[in-house]
Amino acid sequence: MAYRPAAQPYGHEDPSYELQSRYSQQFDRATPSPASPNSPPPGFLRDQQAHARYSSADLYALEQPPVPAPPSHASGSSLLARPQSNPRAHPDSDDDDEDDGAGFGTYRDLTPAGARGAARYSQPPAFVSHPSATSNYPGYDAHNGSKDAFASTTKFGGETIEAPILSRADWAPGEAAREKHEHSTEKKRRRRQDLAGEVRGVSHGVSGFVRRNWKWLVPLLIFLSVAAIILCWFLVPRTPTITFNSRKVPKPAFTSNDTDPYVSSAEPTSFKFNGNIILALDASDSYLPVKYNSFGLTVRLQETEGIIAQATWGNGEISVPAKRETSYEFPITFYGNYTSASNPTFAAVRAACAHKYATIYRPPLNLTVTVSSSITGVVNAPDRTARLNAVACPVEWASTAS
Incomplete structure (x- = not known):
């Protein structure tokens, strides 16, 4: 008190x-x-x-x-x-x-x-x-004292700087966007310059290394090139050729077991029958087995280049052993649809497969067989073609065929 x-x-x-x-x-x-x-x-x-x-x-x-x-x-x-x-x-x-x-x-x-x-x-x-x-x-x-308010110029410790505090009214229209764009452009330019400098540094380092060590680098490159060529020669399979002139291909090479072939001269004209093409696949130049991813067979008439038969086989269905010549019998369906009986392809097939009479002459067929394939390990395998000349038609139309 x-x-x-x-x-x-x-x-x-x-x-x-x-x-x-x-x-x-x-x-x-x-x-x-x-x-x-x-x-x-x-x-x-x-x-x-x-x-x-x-x-x-x-x-x-x-x-x-x-x-x-x-x-x-x-x-x-x-x-x-x-x-x-x-x-x-x-x-x-x-x-x-x-x-x-x-x-x-x-x-x-x-x-x-x-x-x-x-x-x-x-x-x-x-x-x-x-x-x-x-x-x-x-x-x-x-x-209002219940909320804390801090100015942007407040600094901690002993560091104190003078910086302007700009409100939205202090910026000119589009000024913030332009400054942001200029900042991004400058960052990209510096990044490109840094990347170009790194590339130049690497190129200068490589060129300097080659100039200092060219005496042993040149023989090394020659040796590696020869080794790569030898490996490709033995390890890359070669596309087999197809031929009918082989001791493994029987005569005739064009056969059929169809007992009911179809032919019609009424327009539109058409014909159809089942047959077999026997040919040899020669892989004598390949050091590895040849595996077909796809195998397509197309038969044409040599005189008209008209297609009279086509067939395809899928992956793994056909393969050829290395350094061998192998014969295959390919079942194929011959067919054709034409608008007129005067079509040269239809007329040639109809005459070659006509019903056998003593007084009827059946001209032979000249065929071209083309193989289109895709082979494992070979890029863009070329098509192979073989000719089958003067072969008789293996079927005959019925005597009542028009």
Whole structure:
């Protein structure tokens, strides 16, 4: 407890009385007490000032003028970051009067209950508004102490720089996009320059290595080239040739077991019968077995180049052993559809396969057989062609055929 005389009132000549009167007059003018209809009007504070009691700490606080806060970049953010509410509402605040003991109040005891604690400052603290740290309402940002506001120029540690804070209004139309595009262009240009420098460095290194070691690099390259040629010679299969002139190909090479061939001279004309083509596949030049991924056979007339038979076989159905000549019998269907009986291809087949009479001459057929294939290990295998000349038709039309 501070020392206070028991029965000695303050006199009008006392300095404390003059200071107390000044603050009481200010209080009476600022916040007059509302009048109640049920009670008489209260007396002014100056009439009751004789009953007020102040400690020495109160008098010292009232005599000292308020010290304005020095302006700085950090002061605005730090003051706004702290709640500006009444310290008495927070029991844990360091400004609570109860920490100093009884009787040590401040001049805020005379302040109206609704006044804000920020009124003690003679001028509002410096505040820097930035779109990234505050809301869209500048008035709310300046007076709302519940949200932390930080300026973009705030730096940690001892580093302090001066940088402009630009809002959206400070940018010219399209300026941000142009700066971003220029930055991206500059990055790409530097990246291309770095890549070109690396390529030049590698090329210079390789050329320097070759100049220093060409005496043993040239023989090494020649040896590797010869080795690659030899490996390809033995390891790459060769496309077999086809032939009818082989001891493994029987005579005749064109056969058929069809007992009911069909022919019609009524327009549209047509014919159809089943036959067999026997030919030899010669893989004598290949050091590896030849495996066909696809095998196609096409038969044409030499005189007209008209197709009279076609057949295909799939992957793995036909293979030829290495360094051998192998004969194969390919079953194939001969057919043709034509708009007129005067078609030269139809006329040649109809005459060659006519019913056998003693007085009827059946001309032979001159055929061209083409093999189109795809071989494992060979890129773009060439087509192979063989001719079968003056071969008799293996079937005869019925005597009643038109």
